[in-house]
Amino acid sequence: MKNKLAPTAFALAMLVGFTGCDLQVENPNSPDRARALAGPDDVETLIASSFQKVWEIGHYWNNANFAFGHMASRHTATWGNMGMNDLGREPREPLPNSPTYRWAYVFEANWGDAYGGISAASDGIRAVDAGLEIGPGGERNARALAFAKTNQAILSCLLALWYDQAFIVDETTDLGGELETVDSNAMFSYAMGKLNDAESAVRGSSFTIEETWINGNPWSSSELADYIVSWKARCEANMPRSDAEAAGANWSQIISNAQSGIRDVVVLGEDSSSDSPWYDGLKSLMQENETWHRMHMDWVGMADQSGEYQDWLATPTEQRTARHLTFGDDARFPPENVEGTTSDIVSPSVASYGPRSRFNATIIFRPERGTYRQSHYGDMRYDVYTQSCSFCFFGDMEHMTAQEMDSYIAEGHYRMGNFAGAAEIVNRTRMEAGLPPAPTNPTDAVPSNGAGECTPRKRYDTQGRCGNLRDAMWFEHFETVFNVFGGLEHWHGRRNDLLPAGTAQQLPIPAADLEVLQRDIYTFGGGGASSAPNPIPPSVVPGNLNSALERAAYSLARLRQQQDARSRTTDLVIR
Secondary structure (H helix, E strand, C coil), X not given: CCCEECHHHHHHHHHHCCCCCCCCCCCCCCCCHHHHCCCHHHHHHHHHHHHHHHHHHHHCCCCCHHXXXXXXXXXXXXXXXXXXXXXXXXXXXXXXXXXXXXXXXXXHHHHHHHHHHHHHHHHXXXXXXXXXXXXXXXXXXXXXXXXXXXXXXXXXXXXXXXXXXXXCCCCCCCCCCCEEEEEHHHHHHHHHHHHHHHHXXXXXXXXXXXXXXXXXXXXXXXXXXXXXXXXXXXXXXXXXXXXXXXXXXXXXXXXXXXXXXCCCEEEEECCHHHCCCCCCHHXXXXXXXXXXXXXXXXXXXXXXXXXXXXXXXXXXXXXXCCCCCCCCXXXXXXXXXXCCXXXXXXXXXXXXXXXXXXXXXXXXXXXXXXXXXXXXXXXCCCHHHHCCCCCCCCEEEEXXXXXXXXXXXXXXXXXXXXXXXXXXXXXXHHHHCCCCCCCCCCCCECCCCCCCCCCCECCCCCCCCECEHHHXXXXXXXXXXXXXXXXXXXXXXHHCCCCCCCCECCECCCHHHHHHCCCCCCCCCCCCXXXXXXXXXXXXXXXXXXXXXXXXXXXXXXXXXXXXXXXXXXXXXXX
16 A cells, blocks of 8 residues: 655655654764755765765664664564564564654664655755756766765665665655655665666766765775675665565676675774764674673574584573583684583683684573573674774774675575585685585585584574585575674575564554554564564475475474464463
């Protein structure tokens, strides 16, 4: 159903950037409209500020990033902040899309940031189209227009990735007329067209952007164009809401864009006490092991060699507790022997560290909110940034990586039947971590060492069987994109049917906006609309006994889950 937006509501929404969040900080880099359109330099600053909305959506804490990282079973925490406690409960509940919900910014922030950035870019384009000259004789007009179009396109893509529907808005929009929402697929098609147009505009000019526009990156027009190409790969690969939808994606085009775009983007972090927009809440708070972050057992358990993860899975959800795991040959995880004695493997008492993760002896999350969300293990790859000083956030901040692009290439090869090509990419990070290469035959299990250890184990598998090439590909993807850009873990999980059952696959239009529009408030998840199905069942390869046994085991596990669910319902009635 298409929702019409009244002219008055739309004009107001564009002026204020649609809905806001409950933490408002004056940012001198985001001028108001009157100041922004006062002169050529002001308009250029306004256009430059539109990229900050891309940054906020992908890297700030006060939006959906924490909660959806938890919902992807990659990150875990029980705090109410950012909706983590409510949205991370199991069994999953519908998203509390309400204007009075304390953490309503989970639904509102990305929406408001996207339209705030699109509005700024559109205002700038209108000013230039009306005859404004930026620089002597308008020498900087082409640069300003190209950068504005780039940010319009990226923000439109993010609306398609996060929301089920959205409004198509740019400098041609008649704010005095009526607009209708379009569904996410139409928004995606529009965004990809805008990305193509932006690339053409950028490649058709020769310029260098200011270092502060994408902080620390004084890119040439060619480099900016390559960045747009990488966004095409990121946008198209992450758009599918299910494995079935992903099977129909244009993976040959995704591969081409991922190969030819920019490979690594690092933005320079600044002292946040100066109201600089250039800080990264994912790489600080969402990795801070003492308060905010641990690895979810659904994730770290895939690397476990002790059998504790399988026992954890076999335990009823509400009775699960944090376990001490061992990790075999995977050097990315903490060493098994913490203090040099065998007994410490069973009951380690101090923190230990691997190159990318750590063991924490203490449990920091509230048990009454679900011990199944507790974990001893946390990520530490961004500790240099996190510990630069207390809430200062100096240093390099990853925004896009070659490994992310390689993950899309590997998945594309796999889905197109080029298993050797997929394995070649997957094995780069596997072998760097000390693991043997994954097989090129998709039905073969990853090799185990002499002790019977293998990584990864199959996700959600109580039998602890060794994964195959696709499991290894999933595992490496989850490992390499953690906290690079908000949403990547959730989008990866939904397009591969890996999210816990009932997890919301996308966001609804925020309730506060629906009220302004005089539309019914709706939501997703909890087994209702746009809920993740039960994790993908194994495929049956004709004539292959192992795959037939795998499917039978899956069916048995599903039956047990249904019985457990009925038992929980009975318990609730008795209480």
